[in-house]
Every structure is written in structure tokens, then in C-alpha cells.
Amino acid sequence: MTTRAIPVVVLAGFLGSGKTTLLNHLLRSSGGTRIGAVVNDFGSIEIDAMTVAGQADAMVSLGDGCLCCAVDTSDLDGVLATLARPEARMDVIVVEASGLAEPETLIRMILGSAEPGIVYGGLVEVVDAAEFPRTRVAHPELDRHVALADLVVLNKADRVAAADATGLLETLSGLAAGVPVVTAEYGRIDPALLYDRPPRERPDVEQLSFDQLAREEYEAREAEREAARARAGGDGPHLHQAYESVDFTSDEPMDPRRLTAFLDARPDGLYRVKGFVDFGPGDPDHMYEVHAVGGFLRFRPLPRDRTDASRTQLVLIGAGVDTDALRGALAEARGPVVVPGAPDEDPYGMWGVLRHVPEPEEYEEPREPETRAETAEPGEPAEPADADGSYGPGDPYDPADDR
Numbered sequence: 001m002t003t004r005a006i007p008v009v010v011l012a013g014f015l016g017s018g019k020t021t022l023l024n025h026l027l028r029s030s031g032g033t034r035i036g037a038v039v040n041d042f043g044s045i046e047i048d049a050m051t052v053a054g055q056a057d058a059m060v061s062l063g064d065g066c067l068c069c070a071v072d073t074s075d076l077d078g079v080l081a082t083l084a085r086p087e088a089r090m091d092v093i094v095v096e097a098s099g100l101a102e103p104e105t106l107i108r109m110i111l112g113s114a115e116p117g118i119v120y121g122g123l124v125e126v127v128d129a130a131e132f133p134r135t136r137v138a139h140p141e142l143d144r145h146v147a148l149a150d151l152v153v154l155n156k157a158d159r160v161a162a163a164d165a166t167g168l169l170e171t172l173s174g175l176a177a178g179v180p181v182v183t184a185e186y187g188r189i190d191p192a193l194l195y196d197r198p199p200r201e202r203p204d205v206e207q208l209s210f211d212q213l214a215r216e217e218y219e220a221r222e223a224e225r226e227a228a229r230a231r232a233g234g235d236g237p238h239l240h241q242a243y244e245s246v247d248f249t250s251d252e253p254m255d256p257r258r259l260t261a262f263l264d265a266r267p268d269g270l271y272r273v274k275g276f277v278d279f280g281p282g283d284p285d286h287m288y289e290v291h292a293v294g295g296f297l298r299f300r301p302l303p304r305d306r307t308d309a310s311r312t313q314l315v316l317i318g319a320g321v322d323t324d325a326l327r328g329a330l331a332e333a334r335g336p337v338v339v340p341g342a343p344d345e346d347p348y349g350m351w352g353v354l355r356h357v358p359e360p361e362e363y364e365e366p367r368e369p370e371t372r373a374e375t376a377e378p379g380e381p382a383e384p385a386d387a388d389g390s391y392g393p394g395d396p397y398d399p400a401d402d403r
């Protein structure tokens with residue numbers, strides 16, 4: 001029996017570009033390919049890890065801080081060694097970098113890994129179509145990240161006009177000369193772009209030449225880039241140097257009006273918010289996943305019996321933000337707990353949240369029409385609650401739509 005080296009693919013992209021969404025798409029559409037996921041969260045609450053857990057064949061979280069800053073690379077080596085054990089039977093390992101990571105450093109760490117069972121499998125750079133023009137101005141180093149990629153995914157194509165998407169594709173193709181640039185919505189790319197489908201029984205000689213070629217090609221390209229960087233005066237500042245994160249946890253439910261007022265008026269520098277919110281009596285049946293990226297804000301209801309999240313856990317990431325003020329504002333947005341049916345109950349309190357809930361069709365994997373008909377229970381509504389497909393306060397949120 002031959003043992004082939006397992007490709008390690010690095011999934012990078014600026015804060016909120018859609019890396020976890022893409023990783024989850026790969027995991028859901030793996031079609032038998034065994035994927036090991038390594039997730040590196042920037043904050044100490046591991047929101048990404050919680051979102052990915054349960055879907056991967058094996059998931060390891062390397063939390064709190066950018067992996068690329070680790071002086072000691074043994075953490076990553078240890079994780080790769082565990083996932084590469086023959087008993088784990090992995091076909092591919094995907095390392096999701098934090099949104100502030102330097103992909104270059106991560107690639108070097110993988111190439112320099114002492115683990116013989118792995119081979120560097122390429123860099124996928126995810127770009128947020130709606131935010132890239134702005135973030136690129138603030139962070140010119142993003143151009144360098146795109147240039148390093150082996151595959152560029154122009155994600156969130158649904159958020160820009162077709163003409164803007166075309167312009168962005170041209171820009172990205174110019175930056176990443178010679179590599180594929182694909183557009184995507186919710187990270188739905190063809191997994192074959194990243195790895196071969198179960199490449200189990202390949203003859204020795206083919207495996208060797210394939211892996212060897214990939215490495216040699218990368219090393220030649222890297223040497224060229226290294227020389228170009230040295231001529232230009234080095235790597236420049238790392239993204240995460242300017243950013244700070246605030247973690248917030250509360251066992252007390254959050255007040256929907258005060259939390260949405262805070263989020264709707266969030267300071268400019270606060271680029272990313274993610275996590276889970278418990279609105280207590282505001283919606284006893286659901287926890288809410290929240291995401292803010294730049295000017296974009298979304299809540300997504302998660303039936304309580306189908307999520308491990310049980311209390312409010314938020315990570316806020318920004319540059320030039322007053323972290324104490326953020327903590328104070330979040331503390332102010334807690335409770336008081338309203339007793340259902342009591343006179344001071346706020347029946348419209350959740351409206352501000354529901355305004356930011358997308359229709360499930362927007363973010364779900366497309367389903368075959370007959371799948372829904374087959375899985376529907378007798379009497380279960382076949383259509384969303386309202387004629388326009390939206391959910392409003394009082395409408396039952398159908399857990400089947402979360403599937």
C-alpha cells in the first residue's frame with residue numbers, strides 16, 4: 001500500500017470575506033472526501049470553530065491570535081501531524097487563517113513543517129466583492145495576498161452589480177496573473193478547484209511527480225517573489241498590527257432594541273462583529289448568529305435545540321476603536337429580563353433584529369426542488385410564512401428552513 005502526502009490548503013482572506021462560509025460549503029459538499037479543518041480565530045472566543053464544529057471529519061481549533069505570529073510553530077506542526085496520521089484517513093486538510101493573518105507566513109510554516117505526511121496544497125484567497133475596493137485602499141498589502149494565491153474567489157457576488165463584478169474580476173486577474181479567479185455567492189465553489197476528489201489509488205510514480213512538481217513550482221515562484229519583495233523593501237506592516245479585538249460574554253439575555261441601536265450606529269473603525277446572541281424572552285425559541293462586516297449587518301435565527309450556543313458570545317474586531325467604550329456599550333445592552341405576558345413586555349422589541357434577518361434562501365445551499373417535498377412532514381407549510389417569503393414578528397420561524 002502506498003501512503004500519499006496529504007495536501008494542506010490555506011484558506012485566507014480579509015475579515016468577514018466569507019472563509020468560514022466557504023469552508024462549510026466544502027464540508028457540506030465533500031461527497032465522501034475526508035476533510036480535516038484547522039481553524040484559527042483572532043479573538044479568544046472561538047466563534048469560527050463553533051460554526052465549523054460538527055461538519056468536518058476532524059476539526060482542530062488554534063484560537064486567540066494570528067497563527068502567523070506564533071513564534072513557536074510546533075502547535076501547527078502537532079495539529080498537522082495528528083490530522084495526517086494514516087488512521088485519520090484524511091484526503092485533504094484545510095487551514096482557515098484568521099482574517100488578519102499573513103498568508104505568506106502560514107505558507108512558509110507549512111512548507112517548513114517537519115511532518116512528512118503532508119504537502120503544501122496551495123493558497124485560496126477569498127475576496128469580499130462589496131468591501132474589497134475600500135479595504136484595499138486601507139490595506140494595500142491585500143494586493144500582495146491576492147498575488148500569492150493559487151485560486152482567488154471573488155465572493156459575495158450577490159452584493160454587487162454585474163458591471164462592478166466584472167471590473168473586480170479584471171483587477172484581481174491583474175493582481176494574480178495566471179491563476180484562476182472565480183466568482184461565488186456564499187462560497188459555493190466547485191470543490192474540484194481545490195483538491196482532487198478521493199485520489200486514493202494513484203500509482204506511486206504519479207503521486208511523487210505531482211507532489212514534487214507542486215512544491216518545486218511553488219518554491220521557484222516564492223524565490224522570485226522573495227527577490228521582488230526584497231527589492232521593494234520587505235513585507236511591510238502586518239495587517240493585525242493595527243487591529244484590536246474585544247470579547248464579550250453574557251449569561252444575561254441581551255435587550256434587542258439596545259443591541260441593535262449599538263450595532264446600527266457602530267463606530268467606523270469597528271469592521272467586524274461575529275458571534276451568538278441570546279435575546280431571552282424576545283425569542284425564546286432561537287439563539288441568533290450575528291455578523292457585521294464593514295457596513296453589512298445580519299442576524300440569523302438558530303433553533304435552540306439545534307445549536308450548541310446557549311449564551312451571548314461576541315467578538316468585535318476593529319482598528320482605532322475605543323475598546324473600553326465598546327465593552328461599556330455592550331454591557332449597557334444587556335437585559336433587563338422581561339417576563340413574557342408582564343405589562344412591560346416589549347412586543348415589538350425584536351423588529352430591529354428581524355429587519356436584518358435575510359431570507360433563508362439567500363444563504364442556504366441550493367436544494368433540489370423535490371428534496372423539500374420529500375422531507376416535508378405532513379401539514380408542514382411548503383412555503384415561507386409570508387407571501388413575499390419574509391419572516392416577521394409573530395411568524396413561526398420554520399426550523400426546516402435552516403436545514
Ligand SMILES: Nc1nc2c(ncn2[C@@H]2O[C@H](COP(=O)(O)OP(=O)(O)OP(=O)(O)O)[C@@H](O)[C@H]2O)c(=O)[nH]1
Binds near residue numbers: 013021159187
Ligand atoms: N450576501 C452575502 N453574504 C455572505 C456571502 N458569503 C458570506 N457571507 C456572509 O458574510 C458574513 C461573514 O462570513 P464568514 O464566512 O464568517 O467570514 P470569515 O471570512 O470567515 O470571517 P472572519 O473569520 O471573521 O474573518 C456572514 O454573515 C456570511 O453569511 C455571500 O456570498 N453573500
